[in-house]
Amino acid sequence: MAERIYILAPYPIGEAPSQRFRFEQYISLLESNGFHVEFHPFLDKKTWRSLYEHGATLKKMRGILRAFLKRFALLFKLRKADHIFIHREASHIGPPVFEWLIAKVLRKGYIYDFDDAIWLPNYSEQNARYHRLKAYWKVSYCIKWAKHVSAGNHYLETYAGQFNKRITVIPTTIDTENHHNTTHAHEDENVVIGWTGTHTTMRYLDPLIPILQELEKDHTFKFIVISNEAPTYDLKSLEYIKWNKATEIEDLEKLHIGVMPLEHDIWSEGKCGFKGLQYMALGIPSIMSPVGVNTNIVQHGKNGYLATTRDEWYSTIKQLMEDQELRRSIGRAGQETVENHYSVQANQTLYLKLFQE
Helix, strand or coil, rough: CCCEEEECCCCCCCCCCHHHHCCCCHHHHHCCCCCEEEECCCHHHHHHHHHCCCCCCCHHHHHHHHHHHHHHHHHHHHCCCCEEEEECCCCCCCCCCCHHHHHHHHCCCCCEECCCCCCCCCCCCCHHHHHHHHHCCCCHHHHCCCCCEEECCCCHHHHHCCCCCCCCCCECEEECCCCCCCCCCCCCCEEEEEEEEEEHHHHHHHHHHHHHHHHHHCCCCCEEEEEEECCCCCCCCHHHHCCHHHHHHHHHCCEEEEECCCCHHHHHHHEEEEEHHHHHHCCCEEEEECCCHHHHHHHHHHEEECCHHHHHHHHHHHHHHCCCCHHHHHHHHHHHHHHHHHEEEHHHHHHHHCCCC
């Protein structure tokens, strides 16, 4: 009989980048290796979408209550689980009740997976008044009670190591065979600079806007923002594309240069460089802030660029805009980096080992 894996995660399948690239793209791999996989999100799609609406308090409360009831019912099924995999948290809000029940009452070991500094407060404007319900402090307990921890980078591994010694570092990966499987040709005359991400991280673009405004004086280009909400920047070059899973790769392929600016703070230290990896996987040269894992991913001037100051960002963007062959060679090197170190294919053996103990 096939071993059963129960995956518990906050969001519906296909909706959250952290889930899509941490475990969802490995489900078929697990199934092809003889596992039976069941995915159980805390939030259903209706509730998940309502969380980012202004107001709608009663709708949110009904959805959250329904989610808790379903989680409690799931506990009866978990008794027969061979493996339990928890991504970030078993419940979207509140203390680690389900993790405690699984570990201490059911006496079931679980694998705990996380890819950001989620022990630090980070929330959207729409839900600022409720952010304390997230109980950020619970992350240390989720790690402590786990039989094994999967961390997205070495910074997160260091944090987890305070509470658990059984840790495997698995980077957030790109599927270069079935998803990010094209290469940008860099033959178009009009250069496109771009950024992709959610509205909650769009603030990282703010310091880049004056640089783009300066470049607009002497250069013709587009600046594309791919997100779930439209930006309000004062840029002549600005073009907004609403993020759509079905057209994600097609939209990213429009870019000649990908940017990933970050603040030098503790939250950014825990990030896994995913935007940059997406650009690199498609042969798009990336410019990233030298924060956290970005300094491990990028060899400056070889497979991408690291920029801190206004002058560094300006000169690097300008150089790539004006040199098509440089864009092509840097893009090719970045693509090789992803294929060799940050792809699903390069990490699948490591991932399978989580469930072969």
